[in-house]
Amino acid sequence: MQKKTEKFFDKIVKKNYNDELEKVLEKKYFDEDAKSLLLNILYKVETAYKDYENVKVNIEPKEEFIQNIIRNIKKNCDTIKLVKPNSEESKIIGNRTFLVEKSTNRIICYPVERKLLYSIAKISKNEKIIKDDYFLINKTLSNLINVGNSINTVEPLRDFNGYSWTTIDREIESIEHNLVYQNLIMLVGYQFLNNWINNNQYIIDYMELFKSKLEERYNKHNAEEIIKILEKLSVLLDFKFDRKIKNEIIKLKEDIEQKLEKIQDSKKFIKILTEEKVALTKKIKNIDETINNKTLLEKEYLTRNEILPLKEKIFSIRILSKMMAEERQEKIEQIEKINELLIPQNFVKYKKELEEKEEYLKLVETNDLQKDIDKLIIDLQKVFLQCYEILIKSAQTKQDIIKLIYQFRYYCILPFKPEKNVNQVDELQEEIKMICNLLIRKAHELKVINIMAKKEELDYEILKNIFNIRIINLEELYIKITKEKDKFFIQLFDDNIFEEKIEITNMGNLNKKDLDIKIGKKVKIFN
Numbered sequence: 001m002q003k004k005t006e007k008f009f010d011k012i013v014k015k016n017y018n019d020e021l022e023k024v025l026e027k028k029y030f031d032e033d034a035k036s037l038l039l040n041i042l043y044k045v046e047t048a049y050k051d052y053e054n055v056k057v058n059i060e061p062k063e064e065f066i067q068n069i070i071r072n073i074k075k076n077c078d079t080i081k082l083v084k085p086n087s088e089e090s091k092i093i094g095n096r097t098f099l100v101e102k103s104t105n106r107i108i109c110y111p112v113e114r115k116l117l118y119s120i121a122k123i124s125k126n127e128k129i130i131k132d133d134y135f136l137i138n139k140t141l142s143n144l145i146n147v148g149n150s151i152n153t154v155e156p157l158r159d160f161n162g163y164s165w166t167t168i169d170r171e172i173e174s175i176e177h178n179l180v181y182q183n184l185i186m187l188v189g190y191q192f193l194n195n196w197i198n199n200n201q202y203i204i205d206y207m208e209l210f211k212s213k214l215e216e217r218y219n220k221h222n223a224e225e226i227i228k229i230l231e232k233l234s235v236l237l238d239f240k241f242d243r244k245i246k247n248e249i250i251k252l253k254e255d256i257e258q259k260l261e262k263i264q265d266s267k268k269f270i271k272i273l274t275e276e277k278v279a280l281t282k283k284i285k286n287i288d289e290t291i292n293n294k295t296l297l298e299k300e301y302l303t304r305n306e307i308l309p310l311k312e313k314i315f316s317i318r319i320l321s322k323m324m325a326e327e328r329q330e331k332i333e334q335i336e337k338i339n340e341l342l343i344p345q346n347f348v349k350y351k352k353e354l355e356e357k358e359e360y361l362k363l364v365e366t367n368d369l370q371k372d373i374d375k376l377i378i379d380l381q382k383v384f385l386q387c388y389e390i391l392i393k394s395a396q397t398k399q400d401i402i403k404l405i406y407q408f409r410y411y412c413i414l415p416f417k418p419e420k421n422v423n424q425v426d427e428l429q430e431e432i433k434m435i436c437n438l439l440i441r442k443a444h445e446l447k448v449i450n451i452m453a454k455k456e457e458l459d460y461e462i463l464k465n466i467f468n469i470r471i472i473n474l475e476e477l478y479i480k481i482t483k484e485k486d487k488f489f490i491q492l493f494d495d496n497i498f499e500e501k502i503e504i505t506n507m508g509n510l511n512k513k514d515l516d517i518k519i520g521k522k523v524k525i526f527n
Helices: 002-026 032-056 062-076 089-093 113-123 137-159 175-188 190-197 206-218 220-241 243-263 266-291 294-307 317-341 344-365 369-394 398-412 426-445 456-468
Strands: 079-082 098-101 106-109 415-417 478-484 487-493
Touching: 002 032, 002 062, 032 062, 032 079, 032 113, 032 137, 032 398, 062 113, 089 098, 089 106, 098 113, 106 113, 113 137, 137 175, 137 190, 137 220, 137 243, 175 190, 175 206, 175 220, 175 369, 175 398, 175 415, 190 206, 206 220, 206 369, 220 243, 220 344, 220 369, 243 266, 243 344, 266 294, 266 317, 294 317, 317 344, 369 398, 369 426, 398 426, 398 456, 426 456, 456 487
Parallel strands: 079 106
Antiparallel strands: 098 106, 478 487
């Protein structure tokens, strides 16, 4: 009776979502194909979300997720145009599969559900979510987090179909952005990241909040390491994926280097500043004399207009007077900046700031961009796993450890590179083994998982396999150990999925007496 009631309420909820979206679509000038594709997206997300929630654990409720999609369509999508590949219409997006125009709230996209959902997520982002005070990363780290979030939005549609969980690497817009963003979700939670991404005001310094949250949970050293890696990684990823930003960074680097070169000889630099201040003072005096003398002002008006093109002509002396007053104010502000630099402690601070900026910008000098990105991502995973160790040690309840097991299983299967998951990265094997061992021991202590073998090493060899399988509900997981000739094999399965046999290796002369479960008997793993 309870299941029938749940299905009845599910149908009501689903109908309400569709009704709400259809009301939004009634006011939009989308063609019928676009409307149909949007309704399909909603239906498939709704169908897949339970499995998605089960697998990933740390996600927003389905209602909140779907409402965000509907809200973004309503608020940020004025035009959605679907174009077929290789058609005349598709030429506008070139060799891409979608085009997002924030200025006009327009999306042009192939008729592919995941591409359209990604475009909706992308068009809804604030371009900068980090204050301008943070040099360079105000753009690059904003991009890293925003792209990661957009990829994350597509995940329930992309990887879940209501029956199975499958990840196809080539369907992920950027494996690097996705892995980093999943690290962040597990470190600080989806809610914090959503609040950060949707923040429209710079009153709250989310970068500072992020640092504080990391320090509170994982200690100051780990927090500093994570932020340092993220900053560098965000610059390199922008350098890899965005030619426009790459050119901006190169130009900025040249400007910083020129400024640093000027201040190496402090006496010479002070002399240059003093001369510049004298020149600015003289220009201010000339502006004052011109504004207060009608004859000089008329002469200046004629002189300027002689050399200006027609579309830039000054239309009246009154406008010229206003322009010169603004020029005067700019020069006063320049003098104030020079005065600040002439104070010794301010000069030292200025030099230090330039040197720090130069250090960031040295990243663009890389000889092997992808190699440097890969190294930083591995470094980030190592710190992440240290933080995960802290989470495991602080777990108090069965639910805590079950959640951490699910999350770590999800993490292990995340793509690291095409055709390679995190659990297959050679440089991370030691850390991953340590976390698996810790989780298994803690799960035994809290009576979450049954003990499979008398020796801890054998118990680990058997149970480590739960972190490598895509069976959705781990708590319904069964294990059976079989013996064929002199070899022992593990079989993991639930009611619907049967995993292939896995040989127990690295255990020398294994004897069935070493096991706590009977050979050939199906045993539930979770209590």
